[in-house]
Amino acid sequence: MPGDLLDLKIERIVPRGFGLGFAEGSTIFVPLAAAGDVVRVRIAEAKKRTAFAEIIDVVEPSPDRITPPCPHFGVCGGCDFQQLSYHAQLAAKVGIIRDSLRRIGGIVYEAEIDIIPSPNEFGYRSRARWHADAEDELIGYYARNSHDIIDVRTCPILTAPLEATLLSLKRSAPWGKLTGDTSEIEAAEDGGTISLYSRNIGESPDEIATNVHGIEFAYSARTFFQGNRSLIPTLIDLAIDGMSGTDALDLYSGVGLFSLPLAARFERVTGVEANAESIRFAKQNKARAGLANVTFVRHEVGHYLAEYSGSSPDLVLFDPPRSGAYVETIRHLARIRPSLISYVSCDPAILARDLAILSSYSIAKITAVDLFPQTHHVETVVRLELR
Numbered sequence: 001m002p003g004d005l006l007d008l009k010i011e012r013i014v015p016r017g018f019g020l021g022f023a024e025g026s027t028i029f030v031p032l033a034a035a036g037d038v039v040r041v042r043i044a045e046a047k048k049r050t051a052f053a054e055i056i057d058v059v060e061p062s063p064d065r066i067t068p069p070c071p072h073f074g075v076c077g078g079c080d081f082q083q084l085s086y087h088a089q090l091a092a093k094v095g096i097i098r099d100s101l102r103r104i105g106g107i108v109y110e111a112e113i114d115i116i117p118s119p120n121e122f123g124y125r126s127r128a129r130w131h132a133d134a135e136d137e138l139i140g141y142y143a144r145n146s147h148d149i150i151d152v153r154t155c156p157i158l159t160a161p162l163e164a165t166l167l168s169l170k171r172s173a174p175w176g177k178l179t180g181d182t183s184e185i186e187a188a189e190d191g192g193t194i195s196l197y198s199r200n201i202g203e204s205p206d207e208i209a210t211n212v213h214g215i216e217f218a219y220s221a222r223t224f225f226q227g228n229r230s231l232i233p234t235l236i237d238l239a240i241d242g243m244s245g246t247d248a249l250d251l252y253s254g255v256g257l258f259s260l261p262l263a264a265r266f267e268r269v270t271g272v273e274a275n276a277e278s279i280r281f282a283k284q285n286k287a288r289a290g291l292a293n294v295t296f297v298r299h300e301v302g303h304y305l306a307e308y309s310g311s312s313p314d315l316v317l318f319d320p321p322r323s324g325a326y327v328e329t330i331r332h333l334a335r336i337r338p339s340l341i342s343y344v345s346c347d348p349a350i351l352a353r354d355l356a357i358l359s360s361y362s363i364a365k366i367t368a369v370d371l372f373p374q375t376h377h378v379e380t381v382v383r384l385e386l387r
Contacts, residue, residue, distance in 0.1 A: 002043050007059060010037040013092035015100050015349055017080045017376025018052075026051050031144075032074060034084055035092070036062030064088035069122070070156050077144040079157060079374040086373065090115050093368055093378040097348045105352035107363070115368035115378075116238075119230045122156045124373060127227035130166065130185045132198075134178040139170050139185070157374055162189040165196070177201045186221040190229070195221040212236065212257075215289050219255045223278045224321070226257070228371040236261050238367050238381045239342045245314030249338070251301045252319045256282040256294070258344075263291045266314065271296045272304050301325065305332035312337045317344070322377075324350035330357045341384040346371075351380055362387050 008021035010033045019033025021041075029052050030041055038060035041053035058065070068074070068082035081089045094113050101107040118124055132139045133149050140152035151170075155163055165187060183200040190208045197205035197220065205220040212232050219225045226232050239258055246267045250259040253271030255278050262269045271294065273279050279298045286294050297304065302325065316338040318325075324347060333341070334357060341361060345351035355363070361384035369379040 002046055004043045005040060005056065006043065006053070007038065007040050010035055010039060010062070012095060013084075013376075015096050015376075017092075017096075025049060028053050030055060032080060032083055034062040034065040034088065036064060071154065072141075072150055072152055075143055076140075076150045076152065077142045077146070078155075080144075080376055082374050086117070086121050089373065090117055090370060093370065093376070096376065096378065097351075097366070097368060097380055100348035100352040101355070103352075104349055105356040107352065107355060109363060109366060111366070113366050113368055115370060116231070116234055118228060118370045118373045120228075121373045123159055124228050124230060125157045126159050126162060126189045126229050127221075127225065128155075128158060128162060128166070128187045130169070130187060132173060132178045132183045132185055134175045134183065137173070137175055139166065139173060159189055161192045161194060162187060165189070165194050169196075174201060188219070188221040188225065195219075197221040213261060215260050215285070217255055217257060217260075217281075217285050218288075219281050220277070223275065223281055224254050226371065231369055231371055232257070235344070235369055235371070235379065235381070238369065239317060239319075239344050240265060243315050243340060243342065245339070247311070247313040248315040248317065249313045250317045250319075251305075251333075252321065252325075253282060253296065254278050254319075256285045256296070258317050258319065259294055259296070260285060260289055260291060262315075262317065263289075263294045267293060269294045272299050272301055274298065274300045302329035302332065305329060305336065308332070308336050310336075312339065314338065315340045315342065317342045319344040320350075322346045325354070327353075327357065330354045334358050334360060337386060339386050341382075343380075343382040343384060345380045345382070346377060348378065348380060351382065355382070355384075358384060360387055361385060 006023045008023040010019035012035045014020045018029040021028045039055045040057040043053050045052045073082045138149045138151040140150045186197045188195045190210045193208045195205045195208045209218040244265040248262050248266040248269045250271040253259050253273045259271035282296045364383040364385050367381045371379045
């Protein structure tokens with residue numbers, strides 16, 4: 001029952017980053033735990049033989065447990081793995097991928113899943129979304145399981161220039177323009193140059209740029225771009241390694257992060273993206289790179305695939321947002337029968353769901369990339385071959 005206290009051992013870390021334990025015939029999910037912990041928990045929510053609980057006390061800490069360096073850990077809704085050593089974080093993420101494949105996709109993948117660690121465990125994040133409360137003049141992140149704003153004093157996962165920007169905004173935000181209960185502020189940084197955007201303020205964000213594999217990618221805080229710069233070259237290499245041919249489709253192509261490198265390997269590359277600002281930057285990046293064999297199309301990906309009547313492409317690079325693609329979009333993808341699919345996913349549960357639908361493909365390789373240290377999130381690159 002809610003409010004009950006229980007002692008239990010955390011057996012492993014499962015999807016969404018919960019610790020999994022068992023007590024009194026129930027399966028208990030516990031956030032901020034470490035595999036091997038013995039913890040005293042208070043039941044927060046109970047459903048038949050499943051319950052969610054909060055740690056009251058760590059009775060016996062796991063060897064994987066460390067002291068989180070952030071003073072806001074446990075209250076802030078951002079990092080939920082700071083209690084784990086970095087080695088344990090990586091192992092937990094591989095376990096989460098396997099668990100999702102098995103439980104959601106019905107897929108038993110026997111081969112090794114390599115995970116590429118981040119060169120920086122902290123100070124790596126060059127993108128952030130902050131929330132602002134104009135009435136109380138607060139800027140920070142949402143609290144765990146809440147829309148209350150934590151007025152953060154420090155954020156150790158941010159790059160130094162982005163953390164300095166956060167602290168500066170707290171001192172000099174244009175509070176008069178940040179109307180409503182809460183406002184969102186998108187922030188991006190590269191090489192010390194900052195781009196900020198909020199719909200409440202309405203001003204155009206500054207353009208920033210980064211160079212990857214000799215290609216310059218311009219973007220802004222208003223567009224999506226990967227937030228761990230140190231791993232972007234590795235992510236590109238994993239997604240397109242060894243692939244070549246005539247036609248490639250890059251779906252959810254953003255500002256061209258995969259489309260432009262693909263141009264050196266395929267005769268024709270088509271990038272499909274719904275966001276107008278991303279398409280504008282993609283075309284700008286293409287022109288700057290002097291690539292004539294890349295075309296960008298502004299279209300919702302599901303509709304594009306539903307209307308697709310061309311020959312089967314050699315490759316589809318599929319990189320949907322964290323919320324995933326609609327199931328019908330995955331069915332349309334299967335229908336056009338590309339020879340290869342390179343699926344880049346940031347949610348193992350949605351990945352597993354989609355791989356079950358793409359049953360006409362065999363899994364050639366799965367590699368994880370730790371773009372998000374100190375959180376349960378993990379990027380996964382899956383190479384699929386048409387059977």
